[in-house]
Amino acid sequence: MRQSSVRGERGRRATVPEPRENGEEDSPPEGEGPASRGAGRRPGGKGRPKRSRGVRIVRWTALTLAVLVLGAAAAGYFYYEHLNGNLKKEDLDLGDSKIGKPEPNAAGQTPLNILLIGSDSRNTAENVKLGGAKQDADRKPLGDVQMLVHVSADRSNMSVVSIPRDTRVTIPRCTDPHGGTVYPKTEGAINQSLQHGGPGCTVATWKELTGVYIDHFMMIDFSGVVSMADAIGGVPVCVDNNVYSHDSKGHGSGLKLTKGTHNVKGVQALQWLRTRYGFEDNSDIGRAKAQHMYMTSMIRQLKSGTKLSDPGKLMDLAEAATDALTVDHGLGTVKKLYDLGNDLKRVPTKRTTMITMPWEYGGGGEYVLPKPGDAEQTFSLLRNDISLDGKDKKKPDATPAPTAPKEQLPVVVQNGTASTVLGPVSGRAGVITSELARLGYAKATANTMLISQADTTVLYPDEPRQGDALAVAKALKLPKSAVKSSKSVREITLVVGNDWREGTAYPKAADDGDKTPKSADALNGEEKGCMKVNAGYTF
Numbered sequence: 001m002r003q004s005s006v007r008g009e010r011g012r013r014a015t016v017p018e019p020r021e022n023g024e025e026d027s028p029p030e031g032e033g034p035a036s037r038g039a040g041r042r043p044g045g046k047g048r049p050k051r052s053r054g055v056r057i058v059r060w061t062a063l064t065l066a067v068l069v070l071g072a073a074a075a076g077y078f079y080y081e082h083l084n085g086n087l088k089k090e091d092l093d094l095g096d097s098k099i100g101k102p103e104p105n106a107a108g109q110t111p112l113n114i115l116l117i118g119s120d121s122r123n124t125a126e127n128v129k130l131g132g133a134k135q136d137a138d139r140k141p142l143g144d145v146q147m148l149v150h151v152s153a154d155r156s157n158m159s160v161v162s163i164p165r166d167t168r169v170t171i172p173r174c175t176d177p178h179g180g181t182v183y184p185k186t187e188g189a190i191n192q193s194l195q196h197g198g199p200g201c202t203v204a205t206w207k208e209l210t211g212v213y214i215d216h217f218m219m220i221d222f223s224g225v226v227s228m229a230d231a232i233g234g235v236p237v238c239v240d241n242n243v244y245s246h247d248s249k250g251h252g253s254g255l256k257l258t259k260g261t262h263n264v265k266g267v268q269a270l271q272w273l274r275t276r277y278g279f280e281d282n283s284d285i286g287r288a289k290a291q292h293m294y295m296t297s298m299i300r301q302l303k304s305g306t307k308l309s310d311p312g313k314l315m316d317l318a319e320a321a322t323d324a325l326t327v328d329h330g331l332g333t334v335k336k337l338y339d340l341g342n343d344l345k346r347v348p349t350k351r352t353t354m355i356t357m358p359w360e361y362g363g364g365g366e367y368v369l370p371k372p373g374d375a376e377q378t379f380s381l382l383r384n385d386i387s388l389d390g391k392d393k394k395k396p397d398a399t400p401a402p403t404a405p406k407e408q409l410p411v412v413v414q415n416g417t418a419s420t421v422l423g424p425v426s427g428r429a430g431v432i433t434s435e436l437a438r439l440g441y442a443k444a445t446a447n448t449m450l451i452s453q454a455d456t457t458v459l460y461p462d463e464p465r466q467g468d469a470l471a472v473a474k475a476l477k478l479p480k481s482a483v484k485s486s487k488s489v490r491e492i493t494l495v496v497g498n499d500w501r502e503g504t505a506y507p508k509a510a511d512d513g514d515k516t517p518k519s520a521d522a523l524n525g526e527e528k529g530c531m532k533v534n535a536g537y538t539f
Contacts, residue, residue, distance in 0.1 A: 086322035095204025118145025143194035174201035211454025224324025229269035238530035245278035278537035352525030400467035416453035
């Protein structure tokens, strides 16, 4: 029997039988014989139009398709909820920081800061096996890997800053959300901050050290690194000589590679990220550089799409990622992680820069300290959303005229020295208000509410008053970079930051304050180098 096509419901094509060439009809289906056709005829012998078999097929096909679509949607929903359930969530900030979120730029965009934490937790048999040190199975984990990812407000560039794990810092007062234990402010290695209530205390420590507002954190442990490396399919890394990270004293990660490039995954990827003895000077500084190389290579792999073209591999990666990660509540769904990934994907690889915080040894080489001047300069670049690669487009050096004489211009002065580490400086708003009055700003007034801000800033509410803000900055000998637009103020507002905690003369900034210090040892996202192997750990 030949078949022809007709349009069914919703325009779907279906097949219906054609009359046979000999004029015979197909045998009627059960229940549609002559007797049944006679029933219900209208007066005059005209019956209801007969439903064609094709229409019934179309309807059953549509119903079946609808069931399949709904079933697939339900399966997708349940899988989505399954992935959400994989994610472990903790509070973002356990400290008392009063650092506020940066003001949006003229286009309404704000930078994005994410703290990445690698935990040495041995809280599972798998982590004990991978990390060794069985005696540490019950110890609270340390945050041995810490990197701050800064994505510019316009998403044109990304900067990643590592801090060595044994950097001595002030760990602020933190309250553990599980049980309410209060950990007092103390001095210690930055990796110990994780033991003071969890990743939220590490976030609080970074905020106080750098003055950078942190939007989110992501934490991963040993087994998570292994599963993620496997799901990605491996990451290419290179060594300039044979390396075996192992010695007679038990030092080393166990990494063993021959000279050249290798695609590391699983346990070998974890060994690469943990290797200290075997790279450069056998210090945490060399390890941080190896981590940067791994991360830039991984970014290139993911952005190329070669590992994500297979839906099965993509699902494996989603499963591994959600199962491996602990995140803050604000990042606690697959949808939010997906949106974050899209934000990161917009950044060109060539505009990605990785550095280690400028440092120096302290305590006779027992620990690391932020390098005076250079470390603060680096943090200032992050706070002011200036790229570490030095390729930001320079804005025209325009100086709009003030809208009013200085003696008639209202200026609000606010004390921004409410640091939980250094403590607030009482009366700073009053001191600078008096200084402005001396300079002719008779309508300057002090706002007594304390806030915390690293950099002294002059805020203006709309474009016409930018000239007024620039005039205030010039009178106080502040740099032009201190002048910023803000939708949260109604008058010209001067926030006296932690960079100006005493006196009436603003401390002069370095001439090269908008450049990344050479001591940061910057690595570009497209740079493909080889780790230098320590001569004592080769074979």
